[in-house]
Amino acid sequence: MSTRAISSxxxxxxxxxxxxDVTAGYGRHIVFKRLSLKIDRGQFAGxxxxxxxxxxxxxxxxxxxxxxxxxxVLLDGQTLNDIPRGIIGYVPQLExxxxxxxxxxxxxxxxxxxxxxxxxxxxxxxxxERVHDLAHRxxxxxxxxxxxSNTSGGQRQRAFLARALVNNPALLVLDEPTSGVDxxxxxxxxxxxxxxxxxxxxxxxxxxxLNAVASHLxxxxxxxxxxxxQGKPRDIFTNDILTRTxxxxxxxxxxxxxxxxxxxxxxxxxDGDQ
Amino acid sequence: MIEFLLEPLEYEFFRHxxxxxxxxxxxxxxxxxxxxxxxxxxVGHGLSHAAFGGAVVGFILxxxxxxxxxxxxxxxxLLINRITRSGTVKLDxxxxxxxxxxxxxxxAIISQVRTFNQSFEAALFGNILGITExxxxxxxxxxxxxxxxxxxxxxxxxxxxxxxxTAQVFGIRTARVQLVFSLxxxxxxxxxxxxxxxxxxxxxxxxxxxxxxxxxxxxxxMLIYALIIGGITGVAGMYLSYIFNTASGATxxxxxxxxxxxxxxxxFLHDRYILQNHPDGKSGFxxxxxxxxxxxxxxxx
Numbered sequence: 001m002s003t004r005a006i007s008s009x010x011x012x013x014x015x016x017x018x019x020x021d022v023t024a025g026y027g028r029h030i031v032f033k034r035l036s037l038k039i040d041r042g043q044f045a046g047x048x049x050x051x052x053x054x055x056x057x058x059x060x061x062x063x064x065x066x067x068x069x070x071x072x073v074l075l076d077g078q079t080l081n082d083i084p085r086g087i088i089g090y091v092p093q094l095e096x097x098x099x100x101x102x103x104x105x106x107x108x109x110x111x112x113x114x115x116x117x118x119x120x121x122x123x124x125x126x127x128x129e130r131v132h133d134l135a136h137r138x139x140x141x142x143x144x145x146x147x148x149s150n151t152s153g154g155q156r157q158r159a160f161l162a163r164a165l166v167n168n169p170a171l172l173v174l175d176e177p178t179s180g181v182d183x184x185x186x187x188x189x190x191x192x193x194x195x196x197x198x199x200x201x202x203x204x205x206x207x208x209x210l211n212a213v214a215s216h217l218x219x220x221x222x223x224x225x226x227x228x229x230q231g232k233p234r235d236i237f238t239n240d241i242l243t244r245t246x247x248x249x250x251x252x253x254x255x256x257x258x259x260x261x262x263x264x265x266x267x268x269x270x271d272g273d274q
Numbered sequence: 275m276i277e278f279l280l281e282p283l284e285y286e287f288f289r290h291x292x293x294x295x296x297x298x299x300x301x302x303x304x305x306x307x308x309x310x311x312x313x314x315x316x317v318g319h320g321l322s323h324a325a326f327g328g329a330v331v332g333f334i335l336x337x338x339x340x341x342x343x344x345x346x347x348x349x350x351x352l353l354i355n356r357i358t359r360s361g362t363v364k365l366d367x368x369x370x371x372x373x374x375x376x377x378x379x380x381x382a383i384i385s386q387v388r389t390f391n392q393s394f395e396a397a398l399f400g401n402i403l404g405i406t407e408x409x410x411x412x413x414x415x416x417x418x419x420x421x422x423x424x425x426x427x428x429x430x431x432x433x434x435x436x437x438x439x440t441a442q443v444f445g446i447r448t449a450r451v452q453l454v455f456s457l458x459x460x461x462x463x464x465x466x467x468x469x470x471x472x473x474x475x476x477x478x479x480x481x482x483x484x485x486x487x488x489x490x491x492x493x494x495x496m497l498i499y500a501l502i503i504g505g506i507t508g509v510a511g512m513y514l515s516y517i518f519n520t521a522s523g524a525t526x527x528x529x530x531x532x533x534x535x536x537x538x539x540x541x542f543l544h545d546r547y548i549l550q551n552h553p554d555g556k557s558g559f560x561x562x563x564x565x566x567x568x569x570x571x572x573x574x575x
Contacts, residue, residue, distance in 0.1 A: 119426050121425065
């Protein structure tokens with residue numbers, strides 16, 4: 001899979017995402033203030049933080065669906081108005097869509113092409129071939145003709161991922177890709193994202209699953225109405241940083257190179273019934 | 275039978291009415307698909323009421339019926355959009371305030387100037403008798419515009435209806451798509467006002483699309499089915515109205531509701547049959563077809 005370069009000849013000096021002094025919010029409610037954040041090209045980063053800490057607002061600001069109250073957002077050195085269409089691939093939360101909508105998996109993936117200039121409702125042969133290639137790769141070819149309402153959470157997630165990839169994006173943004181799917185599907189999706197990232201696509205996602213981040217992502221951003229810390233999971237997932245991020249008791253169980261993050265005191269299983 | 279169908283066509287009013295209901299039914303059916311999938315059923319209902327207020331105000335100002343209705347319909351759209359933008363007032367509440375106020379304005383003016391009560395009964399309850407060639411031209415223009423725009427904007431309309439936020443990220447100007455769609459809806463409502471009446475336009479918009487939804491799980495097929503069902507409903511309603519000497523608008527709406535009930539009943543009986551005879555199969559016409567399709571996919575066919 002080839003990825004498109006976003007920018008001009010100077011692209012190598014720009015981070016994939018750059019926020020400078022960005023303040024965002026809704027009306028009088030400020031979600032985060034004067035945030036400066038850089039994410040390098042080719043990075044595979046996860047934003048973690050408690051519910052309503054501004055993760056989704058941060059994503060919306062980066063995607064341009066919400067204008068910042070102040071500050072600058074640049075993608076590979078260019079403002080959102082200057083970057084070409086389709087350069088960003090986006091996978092929304094599964095819960096954000098009405099799954100009873102009358103479309104097939106194939107139609108959902110084809111929507112990725114709907115920003116082009118082709119005025120006819122039906123897809124071209126090239127578009128259909130591209131969709132079939134992606135569906136093969138993501139393991140959903142057999143359910144292409146199925147109604148989206150009749151598919152599993154994992155298949156829906158892959159259909160959204162395929163839609164996000166049809167235009168060969170340089171940046172892939174995912175909002176909670178691990179929620180609404182079972183553990184097996186979570187790991188499969190994260191493995192798939194790792195493969196996609198290895199082809200040079202910058203990936204930024206939000207998640208509540210700290211263990212999935214620890215085991216699959218090379219870079220983590222702790223966020224709570226502002227940047228708490230960012231770095232490699234082994235450096236970032238400490239009691240101090242996680243307590244500052246989540247504000248409660250977080251237990252980290254380490255064993256050699258592996259660690260497990262639990263909320264509160266670990267459960268002690270007794271041998272007999274009390 | 276053919277004579278029975280041809281006999282009313284001898285009258286000019288019936289020919290005009292038949293053509294008008296065919297076009298209004300088809301365009302309402304087509305646009306109704308997006309109305310229900312976008313959760314805008316109440317918008318259609320409200321806009322027709324606002325347009326009625328506009329028609330009355332237009333009459334007072336010596337404007338054309340459609341001009342007054344059109345201006346007030348657009349004004350209502352802009353106001354609803356402005357009120358809901360902040361997020362503090364939800365869409366249904368904004369529609370309730372704006373469109374009912376405009377409707378009330380029309381009713382208040384009528385009650386004050388009682389001399390033209392009769393003229394607006396047609397707009398309220400529908401009257402097929404007074405369809406002029408000018409009305410037919412306008413309805414034809416609106417229907418053609420709706421069909422062409424829906425065809426050319428199929429892709430952005432489908433994407434933004436299914437997943438508005440992602441469509442915006444992908445570069446679709448969702449606000450513009452919404453504006454164009456709202457304009458089409460307003461035009462369709464205004465063109466339909468004298469045929470089915472303000473009080474029943476919402477049903478004309480929703481019933482064919484809801485029936486089509488029971489028949490298919492495919493968006494493009496749903497559009498075609500709704501267009502055909504809308505046209506058939508208009509024509510059949512017109513004939514039934516002639517036969518039973520009932521109000522045209524009410525007859526069209528009743529026939530649309532009857533078709534919906536029949537379709538629902540067929541689905542229900544089909545479900546029962548499938549459950550009794552094929553316990554492993556999915557129920558419903560639509561689901562059974564999907565199940566078969568999934569089985570074909572599984573088999574690699």
